[in-house]
């Protein structure tokens with residue numbers, strides 16, 4: 853498996869609790885390297901554009917409200933099989949289903965306030981990285 857990049861977001865529930873570093877520790881311990889990072893606050897338009905794939909889902913409006921409720925940390929992670937590795941260390945969407953040792957098991961509050969986002973395929977990773985970072989903001 854070749855070196856790959858994925859988009860990670862530390863969500864507002866986690867920045868509110870000041871646990872950004874604890875989450876980065878788990879990502880780094882899993883062999884992922886942070887090659888771009890910035891803290892931002894999304895507008896409604898930013899969140900709607902990022903989550904456009906979910907716009908027909910019943911949780912869309914709540915998700916947009918949550919993701920614009922406070923600061924978030926956008927990251928590009930690099931490593932072997934980075935998309936799958938990040939999904940593995942994140943754990944299941946619902947923390948009640950998340951495996952021991954995962955970020956969501958340790959930190960998520962509920963199925964919505966679940967602390968992290970990670971791209972779900974290489975194709976989506978490329979799109980999401982391009983939405984969030986300029987090429988010269990990523991230093992591998």
Ligand code: RTP
Pocket residue numbers: 911915944945963964965966968969970971972
């Ligand atoms: P993510 O995209 O954030 O990495 O999470 P995921 O793939 O595990 O979950 P996805 O199905 O893509 O859902 C995106 C985010 O929407 C919120 N959600 N709320 N209230 C609900 O039933 C519900 N379901 C999903 C979560 O914040 C989820 O991560």
Ligand code: MG
Pocket residue numbers: 970972
């Ligand atoms: Mg998803």
